[in-house]
Amino acid sequence: MTRTLPLLLLLLGPLARAATVNVTVRDARGGAVNDAVVYAVPEGRELPLAKKSAIMDQKNRMFVPHVLPVQTGTSVRFPNSDDIRHQVYSFSSAKQFQIPLYKGTPANPVVFDRAGVVSLGCSIHDRMTAYVVVVDTPYFATTDRKGRGAISSVGAGKYSLRVWYPDMTTEPAPVPLTLAASDNQELVVTVRK
C-alpha cells in the first residue's frame, strides 16, 4: 500500500484539487472490516487499460500484501523474498497461471487483464493465500484495521462505489456517488459478514 500511494499520487498529480472519498467498512455488528477493497467505478465511461505494475511479495511463507487491488491490465510481479522455493498458482477464472517452483524474482510479471478476484495459492504451502482484486477503475483503496480506506484524487463525476472483501459471499449493493471537485466525502458501508 505504501508503495502504491506515491504511484497513485503520481498518476493523479495533474488532477489537482481532485476529490477524496473516505470509506469506512463495517460489518453488521459495527466491527471494522479489514482488508476490504473499496473502489469507485465511473459511470458511463470506459477507462483505458492501465499500463501499471504491482508487486505481490512472499515473505515468511506469506503473500504480502494479503489483498492487492489492481486496475485491469496491471502487471504484477511475484518476487520471492524467502530463502525457500514457492510455487504460485491461481485457478480463478479471472486469471489462471502458475509459476513453477522458483527463488528470487521471476523474469516475467503476470498481467491481470480481466476484472475479477484472483485467488492465489502456493502449491507446497497450503496456508499461503492472497487475493489480487482486479478492478476496472484506478480509484480504489484497501481498508486498514479500523476499516477505513481513503480513495483519493478522484475526479468529479458519477461513480458507483463497490466493496469486496475476502470470504465475501454476496456483493453488497453498489453505492451511487456523485463527486464534485475537491469534494471530500465520508462514506460508511455496512456489509454482511
Add this chain to the structure above:
Amino acid sequence: MRSFQAKLVYLTVAVLVLLLAAILIAVHVAGDRTMRRSIDDELHVGSRVLDQTLTLRGRQLSIAVRALASDFAFREAVASADRGTIVSALNNHADRVHADAAFLISLDGTVLAGTLGGQYFGRPFPVPSLLSEAAKHGESTAFVSFEGRPYQFVIVPILAPRPIDWVCMGFPIDDRVLNEVRSLTLLDASVWNPAAENPLMVSTLRQQQRTELASQMQQLGPRRSDATATIQLDNDPFQVLLHPLVTGDGSHIQMLLQRSIEEARRPYRKLELQIFALSLLALIGAVIAAIFFARGVSSPLHRLAAEAQQIEKGDYSSGLEFRQKDEIGKLAGAFDKMRKAIAEREEQIWVQATHDSLTGLPNRTLFFDRVAYSIVGAKRNSSLVGMIMMDLDRFKEINDTLGHHFGDQLLIEIGRRLRQTLREADTVARLGGDEFAVMFLADDESRAIDVAQRIGAALVTPFLLGGVSIEVAGSMGIALFPSHAEDAATLMKRADIAMYDAKKNHLQYAIYEPGRDEHSLRRLAILSELRHAIARDELDLHYQPKIDVRTGKAVHAEALVRWKHPVHGHLKPDEFIPLAEQSGNISMITKWVLRKAITHCGEWNASGVELTVAVNLSALDLFDAELPTYISGLLSEVGLPPSKLVLEITESAVMKDPIYALRILRDLKHRGVKLAIDDYGTGYSSLAHLKRLPVDELKIDKSFVLNLRNAATDDIVIVRSTIELGHNMGLRVIAEGVENDEAWQILKRLGCDMAQGYFISKPLPAPEFRAWMAEAQSSGVGQAFQPAPRAAG
C-alpha cells in the same frame, strides 16, 4: 427293605441329591446369568469397537480424500471445467483411495460430475445435509444408504486455495470392514436397513443364517437406540445387538452384532459337567460311606436282635462279646446284664411256680410233669410208675385247735420225713393243704405197698413240735401205671379215688380198684342233677316207724328221703346226701324234707293217728341260723305242735363247730322241738360234751344193734351201758337196725325205750306207711308188739 442301613443310605442320598441339585441349579442359574451378562457386555463393547472402527475409518478416509482433493493436477483438472476431464480425474482419484462412488459438487450443491454414468449430473446432491455439515466444518463424513448399500461418504472442499467445489467420495461398509470388527470382537456383524430392497446389506454370517436373520429381523422392526434380542439361527440361539447408526441421509441403517449363546455357554457347560461329575463322585462316596457306617451300627444290632430272639426262646446261655467302647458296646453290656438278670429271675419264678413255698417240695404242677415224664420213660422200658396220694387224718382239727403255725410246722416236718423215707429218685410233692403225693418207679405192685407201708411207719413216731407231741395218721391211695391208668392225669385221679376209699374204710392205704372211677363219675353226674331233683319232683319221703318197746305202739316215724333218679333208679341218702353237702344243696333238701314230713305228720295227726315225725339234720344245717325260724313257721303253718317233731343230729355234726351248733340246738329246743343224737357211739364226743347238748333222745348206732345176740358180746355191753347212761341223763334211748326177734327181745330186756328196724318195718312211702299204721292199730299192735319177721333189708 426298611432296615436302618437302607434308611441311612436313603437319607444320605436324599440330602446329598438335594444339596447337589441345589448347587447345580445355582451354578447353572449363576452361570447363565453371568453368560448372558457377558454376552451383553461383549455386544456393547462390540458396538463401541464398531463405532470406533467406523469413526477411525471415516477420519482416515477423510484425510485420504482431503489429500486427494489438494492434488494439484486434480485441482487443475477440476479447474479445467471440461466435464470429460473432470469425470475421468474423479474416477482415477476415487480408485486411488478405493472409493466406490465419487462426486464433484458445486458450492451451491449441484452435482457437477459423478462416477456413476452421469445419472446425478446437474441435479442437487442427494445428501444435502452432508453439504451443509461440510460447509460448517470444512468437511464431513456420514453413513448413507446409497444404491442399496451402506456407505460412508466423505465430503471435502477443493481448495484453490479458497474452496471452489466439493468432492464427495463414497466407501462401502463391506465384508472387509465387518471382518475387521469380527477379528477384534469375535462377534458376527451385519448391516441392516429395513427400508432397503435387500435389507440385510452385508453380513459375516453364512448364507443360511443370513436368510434366517433377515426374516427374524423383519419381525423385530427398526430401533432408534441400542437394543438386544434373542433369535434363532440355524437352530442355535443368538443374542443380537441392534445398533442404529447416525446417518447423513436419515436412513435407518442398523449395525447388528450377533453372539452365539451356545458358544458363549460352552465353558459354563463344561464347568457344569465337571461339577456334576464331582457331585456324582461325592454321592457315590457318601453312599459307600453311609453303607459302611450303617453296617458298623446295624451288624452289632443284628447280633443283639438275634441274641434277643434266643432269650425270647428261653435260651439264656449265650453271652455276647462286644469289644466296642461306644454306645453300642454299652448297649450290649446292658443287654448282657439284663439277660443274666432275666435268667436268674426266671429260675426263681420257675422254682416258685413248681415248688411249694412252705415245704420246698415240688407242687402239683411239677409233680404232674414228672409223672408224665416218668410215664413216657416207663413206656419205653416197660416198667411201672407208682403213685401214692396221702391225705392227713384230722388235720383240720389240729389246725383249728393248735393254730395254723403249728399246722404249717407239722406239714414241713411230714414233708421232711417223707423225703427221708424215700429214695433220691422218688418224687415227694405237696399237692395242697394236707395232701401229699409220692411218685416212684417200681418193678411190681409189691414195691408200691412197700412204699406205702414205709410211709405209714414213718408217721408212727409222734411229732414233737413246740413242746406238743402229736400223732398223725394219713390215708393213702395207690395207683400204678400201666395197670390203672395210661396217663398222668388219670393216674393222679385214680390215686385220689383210692385214697378216698382208704379214708372211707378207715384203712392206712388202698390200691385203686378198677371200676371205682366209673362210680365216681356217676357221683359227679348225680351231683349235677341233684340241683334239679326238687324242681322235677324226683324226691320222695319214706317213713320207718319207731316202736315203743314197752307198749309195742308206733310212736315215731323217721322220714327218710329217696331219689327216684330217672336213670339210676331209687337212690339212698347215703349216695347223694354227702354230695348235696359238698355241693351246698343240702339246705335246700333239708327244707324240702322238713316241709314234706311236717305236712304228712300234720295230716296223720289230724286223721287221728298220733305220731311224732323225725327228720335228720345235716351238719351243715347247724350253721343255718334261719333254720329254727323256718321250722317254727312250718309247724304253725301246718298246725303241728313242736313236740311232734324230732330232729336227729349226729355227734360229728355237732362237733364241726360245737359252739355255733349248740346255739342253734338251744334255739330249737327253746321252740319246743325235740332233739335226738343219731348214730351214737361212732363219734369221739366226750360224755361231758354230750351232757351239754340239749337233747331228748339218744339213738344207738345200728352197728352195735345188728349183731346183738344173747351170747355175751361187747355189743351187748355197749348197748346196755348206753341205755343206762341215756336213762341216767334223762334221755330216751332208741335202737335202730333191729332186724330180728332176738335183738328185739334183748332190747326189751335191757329197757330200751324205742326200736326201729327191718324187723318192725322197712321204710315205706307215705301212703303205704299210712296203711301199715292202720293195719297195726287194727291188729292190736298197740297192745304188745309181736311183729312177724319180714324180709330183712
